[in-house]
Amino acid sequence: MLVPPPLSLYVHIPWCVQKCPYCDFNSHALKAEIPELDYIDALIEDLDTDLAAYRLTEDSRSLHSIFIGGGTPSLISPEEIGRLLKAIEVRIPFSENIEITMEANPGTIEAGRFTAYREVGVNRISIGIQSFQDEKLKRLGRIHGSDEATRAANLATDAGLNSFNIDLMHGLPDQSIDDALSDLKQAIALNPPHLSWYQLTIEPNTLFYSKPPTLPDDDDLWDIFEQGHQLLTEASYVQYEISGYSKPGLQCRHNLNYWRFGDYLGIGCGAHGKISFADGTITRTVKVKHPRGYLNPQKPYLDQETQVEDSERPFEFFMNRFRLLESCPKQDFVERTGLPLDAIQSSIDWALGENYLTDNGSEWQITKQGKLFLNDLLAAFVDEE
The missing domain is CATH 1.10.10 (Arc Repressor Mutant, subunit A)
Structure with a gap:
């Protein structure tokens, strides 16, 4: 008998300062100011629509975790993130130890910003550092430098968050084994509670796909992984997922729910959702992808709905x-x-x-x-x- 699992919420913020050449996520380079008031209003209405359509107001489940991803969510002001979180809590009760994660780009963080996000309810930050080498960051199209990356991690440490994550990539264009391990050592030195360490893959519909860079060969990639895994283990990080490492007990609860085939609502441009019901139905949803369509009041938020047979x-x-x-x-x-x-x-x-x-x-x-x-x-x- 199908038993509805823990319920999470994914919120997608689609804007970035610029599009990275490896990125196949639903993100859009900024061409004007973000319509953040309208977008937060739309997210709340999107959530209301889902709650009514799937009768989730009658559901006894509380919200297990929230993940605000993108794009670059840290382009949205703390005030509007706070307004969104309050609106969510009014509609779905939060579990006692709810994890609320927000992604942040080091190039969009100002002093005190992490503290402001924490004060409105965010208790976990995921920082997209990717590399500590300026030349590699430039090749990846990142808007921050190595100094900003280190500063962002230190700000997260000082902000009083429950946890924070560093996103770090290896297998970068023209990256040597020593380069990759140097990045990892610098990340470990910052002592993040969680570290996502993953290999760059070339995805369709990206600039790197149409103009492929030279990447490390398979032997080098294996050496990077083996030696990097040893470094992480010696630093008391535990691998719990293919690319996920954490200090004991500090795994990402949102990701764990996802990989354990839990449920999650998805609101925002192109957001995906999965909802299970006691009658045995499992429904997957995809929201309208482009901000223009998503913000058009004449169009529904839902783009696709399918049943998992x-x-x-x-x-x-x-x-x-x-x-x-x-x-x-x-x-x-x-x-x-x-x-x-x-x-x-x-x-x-x-x-x-x-x-x-x-x-x-x-x-x-x-x-x-x-x-x-x-x-x-x-x-x-x-x-x-």
């Missing part, structure tokens, strides 16, 4: 769950997909035989072999009947 649920569940290094309780599969275990037993048996998984009776654990051949493992759950 029973045959799609095993793949979707494990595609998310196997990003995490933790074991997966079998009961989670039953409760979050609404399917019985025998619906996937043949695929599980095959995965056990390939040493992709282990089974202790109540939980599955992905193995090192399973991580190496993750695509093969996931393919076993496509179109299960």
Whole structure:
């Protein structure tokens, strides 16, 4: 029987000072002032529309986490972020220990800004640093320099937040192993509670895709990961997700809910949502992508709505769950997909035989072999009947 999981909220702010050449997110370079009053009004109306459409005002779930992403949310004033958070809390009760994260670009942060965001309810900041080397930052189209990156992390430390994250990339254009490890050492020295350390990938519909830069080869990438992982482990960071490291107990709760196949409303330009219902339905939503369309009062906020069919649920569940290094309780599969275990037993048996998984009776654990051949493992759950 499907049991509705914890509920989170994703809020998308679509504007950036400029578009980075590697970015395939729904972001738009600023050409004028942000219509922040109108946009916050639209976000609140968007939320009201979802709450009514999916009868979530009758739902007993409180809000587990909020993630304000982009784009560059720190382009929005603390006052308007505060107005949005108050409006959300009036409509959905916050859990006692709700995590409220906001992304920030070091190039948009002024002294005291983090403290102002904390005072209106944000208790976790994610800083998009990417590199501490000015030449690499320029290649990535970032608007900040290495000094601003360090300053932003120090401001976050001093702001009294519950936690903060540094986003750092490796596998950058013309990056040596020493360059990548130097970036990581500088990030570790700033002692962030959470560190997202991920490899640059070239995505379609980006400038890097049409004009590919020279990236490190596979051998160098493997050496960067192995040596970097050792540095992080020695600094007391625990890897809990493919690219997620944290000090013990300080994992990102919003990301954990996402990877555990939890539920999340998505409001804002192009935001995605997933909602489960006690009747066994799982609905995915996508909002209107472009700010002009989203802010047009004559158009609905919803762009797409699809149902996750029973045959799609095993793949979707494990595609998310196997990003995490933790074991997966079998009961989670039953409760979050609404399917019985025998619906996937043949695929599980095959995965056990390939040493992709282990089974202790109540939980599955992905193995090192399973991580190496993750695509093969996931393919076993496509179109299960």
